[in-house]
Amino acid sequence: MRGEEVETRAAPETTDDVFACRFCGRPFARAEYRALHYGLDHEASLDDDQRAAYDAALDEEEAELRKFRLKAALALVLVYFGFLLLWAVVNLLL
Amino acid sequence: MDRPALPRRLRAVSPRRIALLGVACVAASVALVGTALAHGGSLGGTRQNLSVPRWLVLMTGGGAVGVSFILASFVTDRAFVASLHDVRRSVSFPTRPLVLAGRTLGVLGLVAVLYTGFAVEGGPLAGVLPPALLVPTEPLRNLAVVLVWAGWWAGFTMTTYLLGNTWPVLNPWRTAARALPSLDRHYPESLGSWPSVVFLLAFVWVEVVSPLADEPVQLATVVAAYTAVTLVGAAVFGEETWFGTVDPISRVFAAYGRVAPLYAEDGRVRARLPGAALSDASWLTRRGDVAFVVALLWATTYDGFVATPTWRAVVTPLVEAGLPAPVLYPLALAVGFGVFYGAYRLAAKYGRRYADSLLTTDELARRFAPSLLAIAAGYHVAHYLGYFLSLSPSLFGALSNPLSPPAPALALVLPAWFGGVGLAFVLLGHVLAIWVAHTTAFDVFPSRLQAIRSQYPLTAVMILYTMTSLLIVSQPAVEVPYL
Known part of the structure; x- marks a missing residue:
């Protein structure tokens, strides 16, 4: 089990289309989230299907993360050079 | 706690890459921070445009x-x-003698504050005691004043998050309450932590508006009143409930202690990385606990904010328009707390949506609340380190000779670059x-x-808090107006 238990109560307006954990009842909005949750928090009690779903969800997550990293790197460059330019302009005007 | 080994796939990022990222992270932060520091403002006392x-x-x-x-x-x-966050080391040394020494020290400190607060020339004990036993009234030569403000409120508080929370041992009221009988009345659970939120804000209000830092007799009166309320409360609800749920001072130190590298567990002192315990929110269980953490953050901010030219500029037209200043101070305290708390709740709400x-x-507000304590601690250093250092000669003078302390001939003047230390700590927090x-x-x-997306709104709020803190720390401290 990772860290601390969370309060698993779902917010009232989102009770339909919920993927609830079979072991602890925690609700998830997407099947992939539940698949990841199974692998992370209930690894010992998984059957083959759940394990396969977990692996697939991990692959997908990794691909999404790669895309995110590209965007984050771009944001980093923009912020950094934005500030560099800002300081340069301010120093020029002062 | 037993953790199953994570599947190999999750370790795709090699430790070397992470180390490189860590170095890049520090370098980038330093580069950005450095530019701000080079032109930093001032902190308590030193002036620089x-x-x-x-x-x-x-x-x-x-x-x-x-x-x-x-x-x-x-x-x-x-x-x-x-x-x-799982790095833990046991530091074993005998704690029992330390506990006894700490309790004695705490009680001695309280007695010293009450004595040197009341036994001043012109104070209530002036007619009773022989003149040789009276102490000076000037704030910088009075042990009660410098011990409470420089020694305890600034200096001791810094030790609670930089080293560890020793208040449960030092707390003289706890030592006294332990010796007293208790009624063990049931604490109304529906109140949760809200009484301590109100007490904390009230405490900061009294600290800001009253001349407690100048008048030993008033200070000692407030300490005596606090003593009475605390002992009665502890006797009615039981020591654990009172100091764990209601008493704002114990709760502030307990919260700051979560940031600290040293902590006590099963009678042993243990060490962890500073801030490592902040990812654990299991201690925030009552209603209003999140509000207490936000109130702690806001209280330190407010304390600095009322001494800035910005506040003066806001308050001057309002007072001239006829609003009474004594109303403005608690109003600003309440409104500011509302804004800080509202912003945090909103961040939790949108974090939930983005994720x-x-x-x-x-639940999300509760889980992320402890991270705010790192901000509060960083801001506390920025606000009080200079104050503590410049008053430390008076503190040591008064401690060395409580009855007739030497005049603080040696005033510690902080160098101009010291303002940068404050900015650095705000950012570090x-x-x-x-x-x-x-x-x-x-x-x-x-x-x-999901984890990363949930952080967008929270990061926005943290940026807001940073800018508020920097706004205060980068300005010269001025006299609090209209008091």
């Missing part, structure tokens, strides 16, 4: 926090993130908070993208 516009300093500070969020989001190895999570907003929130998010959400 900003050579760059203040808005640029604020923006750069906010930018540094934003950048640290982006850099943290590159660290996606769950095993690595969790491992940093597409079905956990409640309350925020960067630590960003990291803690990142770790917490990884623990809460099964998907790492």
